[in-house]
Amino acid sequence: MSDNINKVPTMAEMAAKGESPEVLFWVGCAGSFDDRYKKVTVAFIKILNKVGISYAVLGEEETCTGDPARRAGNEFLFQMQAVANIQVLDGYGIKKIVTACPHCFNTIKNEYPELGGNYEVIHHSTFLQQLINEGKVGLKGGGEFKGRKITYHDSCYLGRANNIYEAPREVLQALDAELVEMKSCRTKGLCCGAGGAQMFKDAEPGNKEINIERTEEALKTGANIIAAGCPFCMTMMRDGVKAKEKEENVEVLDLAELIAKNEGL
């Protein structure tokens, strides 16, 4: 167990000491800059510190994976980002990466190998599930979320893109909460509306915003917590809940935040 729950080791510091961590925590742009998602980053850092795993972050050396550029069609920009990131990652001899962003996860895991970047990449939902299975967090019983209704919103880039449906749900089950499913879930999960670089532009003309459609599905479950595992989903679902004027009763929380709260971190 770590003696300091608030430390944030960087790769540069560790390299200077001649150390190399077991795993790199890839924070992502949303985790670094988005005020709401920074809280997720902090929650995950606290979990990492609590379980005493050897990790580090890149800090200022991290840059965008290129995911939104590639999905918006700008292949040059994507590859410039990817190749530069791979140089940094390989420079530190990184083998294993954990990230709280499904878009970063998908890009580094599936798209970097062809450009020469080969790493073991896991999303924080899988990482948390492993910690739970190893008995390092959760399962204390009688925690803050015991018996509360939680619905899980599938991120497209975790679910359909990478077939990760159960890990996030197993994390929620460790909270001893009541997991309720939306009408569209798992392989049929409805997108929050932000994928494919939609996060960075207004929606095309239509008769409804996608996040409203999805939020309505979530609210119908009667859950007062919407669990997410993606920064874009988080933004879209929070906006949806606000638009529906339900922010008094319904919270949108990331899996890491739920676990951290449950652990009293």
Place this chain on the structure above:
Amino acid sequence: MQYLPQIAFLVIVAAATYFLYRRITQIRKNIFLGKASNRTDRKSERWKTMLLVALGQKKMFKRIIPAFLHLLIYVGFLVINLEVLEFLIDGFAGTHRIFAPVLGDFYTVLINVFEFLTVGVLFSCIAFLIRRNVLKVKRFSGEEMRKWPTLDANLILIIETVLMLAILTMNATDMLIQGQDEHYAQTGEFFFSSFLVPLFEGMSLSTLIFVERFAWWFHIIGILGFAIYVTYSKHLHIALAFPNTWYSNLESKGKIENMPVVTNEVKMMLGMPTEGAGDPPAEVARFGAKDVNDLSWVNIMNAYSCTECGRCTSQCPANITGKKLSPRKVMMATRDRAEEVGASIAKGGKGLEDGKSLLGDFITKEEINACTSCNACVEACPVNIDPLSIILEMRRYVAMEESGSPASWNGMFQNIETSFSPWKFAPTDRFKWADDLKKDA
């Protein structure tokens, strides 16, 4: 005169085979307007995918009612067509039910099985017609389904219904003729068509023979005609579902195909060693896709395999919320354009140089810009069609050849270029999230 029916039969079969061959050759050419694809790896996985998804209908069973009705038609089609073998031999040799004396009681069992499936197909066709025209299931409508696509769907079901009725009529009259005309072998009782017997009882022998012969000819000409029709129709999925699933994308759905040409340029810009550095630069027609020849041939085969069921569109978050994007329309447009270009080239026309293109004349930017790349359409397709890859290739064309992406995307590109984040934040602020933590540390 005795050989006249045989000669007529030979001519009809030969003509049908010729038209079918010509049409298949044309479709093949249209598909290969597309660029090469390297999907020949992982062969055992490909065979397995084909067996499960095409032969085994695995993905159909996500919706149980249409899956069951479709299964009846599918099994009926596969099994009943065994009888065509007897039709062909009888037609060429001038025999009648040549297998009846050879197989004996087993023949009776066989034909009864066929009849059971015939009734199954009839049931499903009528149920499907009701779903389309009376219940008006939502996914069968939509902007792209006006006129021909709707007529095509109904025609297929009506033709199949009529063909099935012809089999039952043929069998019913055959039973009545047996014993009266020695050319008609004894076959035993056919369960389902015997319900039709009362309709024909009391007819003279010559009328019965006329009805039986008419039904026989109608059925075989109907099948041959339908086979040709299918090549112009969405119904082509009955054949192309198999290669289409074999050539499925086996990678994670989230992975977008790499552009090696770009990799080379990027590595050169960064002063890194490139593969085949000494070679002259490969000729790049275009970045991304403007027209069908910029797509891969698998994309175009996808389009020909589409049976317009609309499962993709009904799952598309953009379409559900009223945006113009419909993945089904993307596939239909791709097919229409491939047909148009192929037909023009065959006639010695302008082909791809006709002043039109897939993007612009068939698919608009507004449609491709609405996609969230969520893969719901890809997941929903019962034959593993991938509309997303066509959409993304078009976005590549717009971004790299036209610099015509939406202004906010151009802004996002600029942010990544200058501050290495899609949002405009100073790169030096990237690690500020840790400041509070560090204070407490």
